Amino acid sequence: MGAxxxxxxxxxxxxxxxxxxxxxxxxEVLAGRRPVVHAVDGVSFNLHQGxxxxxxxxxxxxxxxxxRPLLKLITPTAGTIRFDGADLAALKGPELxxxxxxxxxxxxxxxxxxxxxxxxxxxxxxxxxxxxVPRDEQDxxxxxxxxxxxxxxxxQYYDKFPHQLSGGQLQRVVLARALVLVPRxxxxxxxxxxxxxxxxxxxxxxxxxxxxTLGLTAVYISHDLALVRYVCERTITMYLGIVVEDGPTEDVxxxxxxxxxQALVKAVPVPHVDQSREPLPxxxxxxxxxxxxxGCRFRDRxxxxxDRCAEERPALKPVAPNHRVACHLLD
Amino acid sequence: xxxxSEPRIAVRRPPRLRRMLDGLRRLIALPAHDPFALAGLVIxxxxxxxxxxxxxxxxxxxxxxxxxxSGRLARSLPAGADHFLGTTNLxxxxxxxxxxxxxxxxxxxxxxxxxxxxxxxxxxLVSGYLGGMVDTVLMRLADIALGIPFLxxxxxxxxxxxxxxxxxxxxxxxxxxxxTGRVIRSQVLSLRERSFVEAAKVTGSGTLRILFVHIAPNIxxxxxxYGSIAVGWAILTEAAINFLGFGASDAxxxxxxxxxxxxxxxxxxxxxxxxxxxxxxxxxxxVAGFLIxxxxxxxxxxKLRE
Amino acid sequence: MPPPPPILSIRGLQIHYRTDRGVxxxxxxxxxxxxxxxxxxxxxxxxxxxxxxxRAITGVIPANASVVGGEVVYDGxxxxxxxxxxxxxxxxxxxxxxxxxxxxxxxxxxxxGAQVLEVLVDRGGYDRKRADxxxxxxxxxxxxxxxxxxxxxHQFSGGMRQRAAIALALALEPRxxxxxxxxxxxxVVVQRQVLDLFKALQRRxxxxxxxxxxxxxxxxxVCDQVVVMxxxxxxxxxxxxxxxxxxxxPYTMGLYNAFPDLQRSGGTLVPIDGSPPDLIDxxxxxxxxxxxxxxxxxxxxxxxxxPVGDDHYAACWRADDAAELRxxxxxxxxxxxxxx
Numbered sequence: 001m002g003a004x005x006x007x008x009x010x011x012x013x014x015x016x017x018x019x020x021x022x023x024x025x026x027x028e029v030l031a032g033r034r035p036v037v038h039a040v041d042g043v044s045f046n047l048h049q050g051x052x053x054x055x056x057x058x059x060x061x062x063x064x065x066x067x068r069p070l071l072k073l074i075t076p077t078a079g080t081i082r083f084d085g086a087d088l089a090a091l092k093g094p095e096l097x098x099x100x101x102x103x104x105x106x107x108x109x110x111x112x113x114x115x116x117x118x119x120x121x122x123x124x125x126x127x128x129x130x131x132x133v134p135r136d137e138q139d140x141x142x143x144x145x146x147x148x149x150x151x152x153x154x155x156q157y158y159d160k161f162p163h164q165l166s167g168g169q170l171q172r173v174v175l176a177r178a179l180v181l182v183p184r185x186x187x188x189x190x191x192x193x194x195x196x197x198x199x200x201x202x203x204x205x206x207x208x209x210x211x212x213t214l215g216l217t218a219v220y221i222s223h224d225l226a227l228v229r230y231v232c233e234r235t236i237t238m239y240l241g242i243v244v245e246d247g248p249t250e251d252v253x254x255x256x257x258x259x260x261x262q263a264l265v266k267a268v269p270v271p272h273v274d275q276s277r278e279p280l281p282x283x284x285x286x287x288x289x290x291x292x293x294x295g296c297r298f299r300d301r302x303x304x305x306x307d308r309c310a311e312e313r314p315a316l317k318p319v320a321p322n323h324r325v326a327c328h329l330l331d
Numbered sequence: 332x333x334x335x336s337e338p339r340i341a342v343r344r345p346p347r348l349r350r351m352l353d354g355l356r357r358l359i360a361l362p363a364h365d366p367f368a369l370a371g372l373v374i375x376x377x378x379x380x381x382x383x384x385x386x387x388x389x390x391x392x393x394x395x396x397x398x399x400x401s402g403r404l405a406r407s408l409p410a411g412a413d414h415f416l417g418t419t420n421l422x423x424x425x426x427x428x429x430x431x432x433x434x435x436x437x438x439x440x441x442x443x444x445x446x447x448x449x450x451x452x453x454x455x456l457v458s459g460y461l462g463g464m465v466d467t468v469l470m471r472l473a474d475i476a477l478g479i480p481f482l483x484x485x486x487x488x489x490x491x492x493x494x495x496x497x498x499x500x501x502x503x504x505x506x507x508x509x510x511t512g513r514v515i516r517s518q519v520l521s522l523r524e525r526s527f528v529e530a531a532k533v534t535g536s537g538t539l540r541i542l543f544v545h546i547a548p549n550i551x552x553x554x555x556x557y558g559s560i561a562v563g564w565a566i567l568t569e570a571a572i573n574f575l576g577f578g579a580s581d582a583x584x585x586x587x588x589x590x591x592x593x594x595x596x597x598x599x600x601x602x603x604x605x606x607x608x609x610x611x612x613x614x615x616x617x618v619a620g621f622l623i624x625x626x627x628x629x630x631x632x633x634k635l636r637e
Numbered sequence: 638m639p640p641p642p643p644i645l646s647i648r649g650l651q652i653h654y655r656t657d658r659g660v661x662x663x664x665x666x667x668x669x670x671x672x673x674x675x676x677x678x679x680x681x682x683x684x685x686x687x688x689x690x691x692r693a694i695t696g697v698i699p700a701n702a703s704v705v706g707g708e709v710v711y712d713g714x715x716x717x718x719x720x721x722x723x724x725x726x727x728x729x730x731x732x733x734x735x736x737x738x739x740x741x742x743x744x745x746x747x748x749x750g751a752q753v754l755e756v757l758v759d760r761g762g763y764d765r766k767r768a769d770x771x772x773x774x775x776x777x778x779x780x781x782x783x784x785x786x787x788x789x790x791h792q793f794s795g796g797m798r799q800r801a802a803i804a805l806a807l808a809l810e811p812r813x814x815x816x817x818x819x820x821x822x823x824x825v826v827v828q829r830q831v832l833d834l835f836k837a838l839q840r841r842x843x844x845x846x847x848x849x850x851x852x853x854x855x856x857x858x859v860c861d862q863v864v865v866m867x868x869x870x871x872x873x874x875x876x877x878x879x880x881x882x883x884x885x886x887p888y889t890m891g892l893y894n895a896f897p898d899l900q901r902s903g904g905t906l907v908p909i910d911g912s913p914p915d916l917i918d919x920x921x922x923x924x925x926x927x928x929x930x931x932x933x934x935x936x937x938x939x940x941x942x943x944p945v946g947d948d949h950y951a952a953c954w955r956a957d958d959a960a961e962l963r964x965x966x967x968x969x970x971x972x973x974x975x976x977x
Contacts, residue, residue, distance in 0.1 A: 058824035197853075226896075267826045272881065273857050277833070
C-alpha cells in the first residue's frame with residue numbers, strides 16, 4: 001500500500017523541534033551560555049493512512065527523538081503534530097486515552113520492554129485493562145494478536161515470564177501487545193537491532209504481513225538501510241536534526257539525490273565479495289549536534305559544497321511528485 | 332505450522348490465591364541455597380513462635396515478685412529446675428521475663444520496620460518517579476530527618492509523650508524512613524528509564540498505576556531487604572531506650588531486663604544468668620535479620636555474587 | 638613455493654564455563670588456521686562461542702572459564718595452557734586484543750594520549766620522547782587528529798573511540814590483532830571507514846587479523862577467510878568467496894538468506910526458526926539438526942569438518958549435495974517451522 005495522492009493524511013508534522021539542554025563545562029557556566037542539542041530542528045512531513053515510512057539516519061541525526069513526540073511521549077520544543085486532524089498538544093483526559101489506543105510503540109530492546117515481574121499474559125492484557133475492555137472479550141483479542149505474530153500456541157507463552165523467552169519470541173510479544181487494540185498507527189524504534197540475524201528476518205516478515213493485512217500506518221526508525229528497504233515504501237533521511245531527503249524507498253536507494261543519502265547508500269556493505277570498496281563521497285569529521293554548521297548542516301562533510309551552502313540552509317524542495325530533497329545542488 | 336481453526340481458547344489461569352501461595356513458597360524457598368539465610372529464617376521463626384506462645388512457655392508471671400516456701404524473698408536464685416535462669420534481685424523469674432520480652436522486642440521490631448518500609452517506599456516511589464518540586468521537597472524532609480540525632484530524639488519523644496512501646500515505634504518511624512526512601516528513590520530513578528515503564532505509558536496506564544502496579548513490584552525486594560535491616564535497628568533502639576530508663580516500666584522487655592540487671596549491679600555480683608540471656612537474644616535476633624537480608628540480597632541482586 | 642605457515646593454528650579447542658546450572662561447553666572442538674597477513678572472519682550468532690574462542694587466544698577469559706582441551710599454536714608455541722603471567726610478554730607485543738566496546742579498553746579517567754604512552758613506555762620500553770612520536774604516528778595511522786591525544790575518552794565519539802582502541806592495539810607493532818565485533822556499535826559510514834582502515838593496515842603492516850562478527854556483510858567486505866561457528870563448533874570455513882557463493886553447510890545457507898541484501902531488490906528474507914541448543918547438555922547429534930530443513934537420520938552422529946573445495950571445509954553429511962541444498966534453501970517454504 002503506497003502513498004497515493006488523494007489518500008487520507010493521518011499525521012501531520014509541522015516544524016517539529018526538540019532541543020535538549022546539555023550539561024555545561026565550567027567555562028560555559030561562567031560565560032552564561034546554555035548549550036543545547038538540537039536533536040530535531042525543524043522537521044515537517046505528512047503521513048498517509050496505510051503508509052510504511054522509514055526514518056533513516058545515523059546516531060545523532062535525531063531519528064530516535066522523532067519517534068517519541070509522534071506518540072505524545074515527549075513534548076516538542078516547537079512545532080505541531082496532528083493526528084487525524086487533532087493537535088496532540090491539546091489532547092488530555094479521555095481524548096488522550098482514545099489516542100493511546102490508536103497509536104502504539106514497538107521497542108528496540110525486547111528484553112527490556114516487558115515488566116520482568118509480569119507474566120506474558122498480564123503484559124499483553126495491560127492495554128485492554130487500561131481501555132476497560134470486558135474480561136470475556138479480552139481473551140479473544142489477545143488470541144487474535146498472538147496469532148498475527150505467529151505465536152498461536154498461546155498456552156505455551158501466557159504463564160511464562162520474560163526471562164524465559166528468547167529475543168525473537170519477546171519481540172513478537174511486544175508487537176502483539178502493540179496490536180492488541182488494533183491501533184491505526186505504530187512507531188517501531190530499531191525493532192530488530194538487538195536480535196540475532198537469523199531471528200530478524202522472522203520479525204521483519206511478521207511486520208510486513210501485519211502491514212499488509214491491517215493497513216496500519218507505520219514509522220520505522222532505523223540506521224539500517226536494508227531493513228528500511230525491506231519494510232517501508234517511503235524513506236525519510238535525516239541528518240543532524242533535519243530531513244535531507246524524503247521519497248519512495250526504491251528511488252532513494254537506487255537514485256539517491258542528496259549527497260548524504262548517496263554516501264549512506266554506498267556505505268552499506270552487502271554479503272557479496274564483489275562489492276564496491278571505493279572511498280565514500282563524504283569526508284571524515286563527526287557531526288556535532290551542539291554546534292551544527294551554518295547554512296547547510298552537511299556542508300563540512302559534503303564533497304560538493306560551494307559558497308551558497310555556508311550562507312543559506314537549503315529547503316526541502318520536490319524533485320519528483322513524491323520526492324523532496326534539501327540541497328542547493330538541485331536548484 | 333498452519334494455524335488450524337482452534338476452538339476459542341479459555342486459558343484458565345490458576346486463581347489468584349494459588350498464585351500468591353506459589354509466590355510465597357518460592358520466596359521462602361529462595362534462601363535454601365544460603366545456609367546463613369536459612370539459619371536466619373529459622374532463628375526468626377523460633378523467636379516468633381516464642382513470642383506467640385509466651386503465655387504457654389513462661390513458667391511464671393514475669394513481674395511477679397516470688398517467695399520461697401519459707402516465706403523469704405526468692406532473690407538471686409541461681410539457675411535451677413524451678414527457675415530455669417534463676418531469679419532477679421527482687422525475686423522475679425528471669426526465664427519468664429526473657430520469654431515475655433520476646434514479644435515486646437518483636438512487636439516493636441516488626442511495627443517499626445513496617446512503618447519505616449511503608450513510608451520510605453512510598454516516598455521513594457513518588458519522589459523518584461515524579462521528580463521536580465515533589466522530589467526536592469521530599470528529599471529535603473529526608474535530609475532534616477537524617478540530621479536529627481537518633482537516640483536523643485526518641486528519648487525526648489518518649490519523655491514528651493508518655494514512655495511507651497508505641498512511641499518508640501513512632502520515633503523510629505519518623506527518623507529511619509529516609510534511608511529506605513533514598514535507596515528506593517535511586518532504584519526508581521533508574522527503573523523510570525526502562526522501556527517497560529514507557530510501554531506502560533504508551534498502553535494507557537496512568538501515573539498512579541505505573542507507580543504501584545508496574546514499578547512497585549520491582550522494588551519490593553529492596554524494600555523488604557531494608558525492612559529486615561530496620562527490624563534489627565528497631566530492636567536495638569528499643570533495648571537502648573529501655574536500658575536508659577526511658578521505656579515503659581510496666582512491660583517487660585530485654586532492654587528492661589538489662590537496665591534492671593545493671594541497676595542491681597548484676598555484673599559485679601556475677602549474676603550472669605540475668606543479663607547475658609537478654610543481651611544474647613538481642614544480638615541473635617538482630618544478626619538473624621541481617622543474615623536473612625544478606626541471603627535475599629544475593630538472590631535479588633545476583634550480580635553481587637560475582 | 639609452498640605457502641607460508643599460518644601465524645596461528647587452533648586445533649580441537651575446548652573451553653568450558655563453570656556456572657551454577659552446570660558446565661557450559663562454550664567451545665567444543667574448534668580447529669582453524671589464520672594464514673599470515675590475512676583477515677579471518679569468525680562469524681556466528683550470540684552464544685556460538687566465537688568471542689570465547691577469540692579471547693582464549695589472548696588468555697583473557699573470565700574467571701569461571703577454562704581451556705580444557707586443544708591447542709592454540711602461535712609461532713610454534715602452544716598458548717592454550719599458558720598462565721596469565723606467561724602470556725604477558727606476548728600480549729600487546731605479538732598479539733593485541735580490541736574488545737567489543739572500545740570503552741572496555743579505554744580508561745575513562747585518563748587522557749587517551751596518556752593511555753597510549755603507558756602501553757609504549759611500560760610495556761614497550763620506549764623512552765618518553767620516542768613514545769610521544771610513536772603516539773602521534775599511531776593516531777595519524779588510524780585517522781585521528783593528533784591534537785586529540787590530550788582528550789578524555791568521553792570526548793570522543795563512538796567511531797573515534799574505536800579508532801583509538803585500534804591505535805592502542807597497534808602500539809607495539811603486534812603481528813596478530815583480534816578484534817571482537819569492532820564495528821557493531823558504529824554507524825554505517827564510520828563502520829565503512831574503520832573497515833577500510835583495517836584493510837589498509839593489513840596491507841601496509843602485513844598484519845594478521847581475526848575479526849569476530851555476526852555480520853556476514855562485514856565479512857564479505859573485509860575478510861579473506863571466514864570461519865562460521867554454531868553452538869560451539871565450527872560448521873564451515875574457507876576463503877570468503879567460496880563460503881559465500883557456495884555455502885556447503887545448511888546453517889551458512891540459512892544465515893545468508895536471512896540477511897537483507899541491498900543489492901537484491903524484492904525477495905523475501907528467510908528466517909531460521911528455532912534456537913541454538915543449550916550448551917550445558919548439548920545434543921550428541923549434529924548440533925544444527927533440530928533446526929535443519931535437510932536433516933536425515935544419519936545426522937544423529939555429529940559430522941566432522943570435511944573438505945568440500947580448495948581449502949574449503951564444511952561439517953555436514955550432505956555436503957556432496959550442497960548445490961541442490963543451496964537451491965532449496967533459497968525458498969522460504971523450506972525453512973518453515975514454529976517461530977524462534
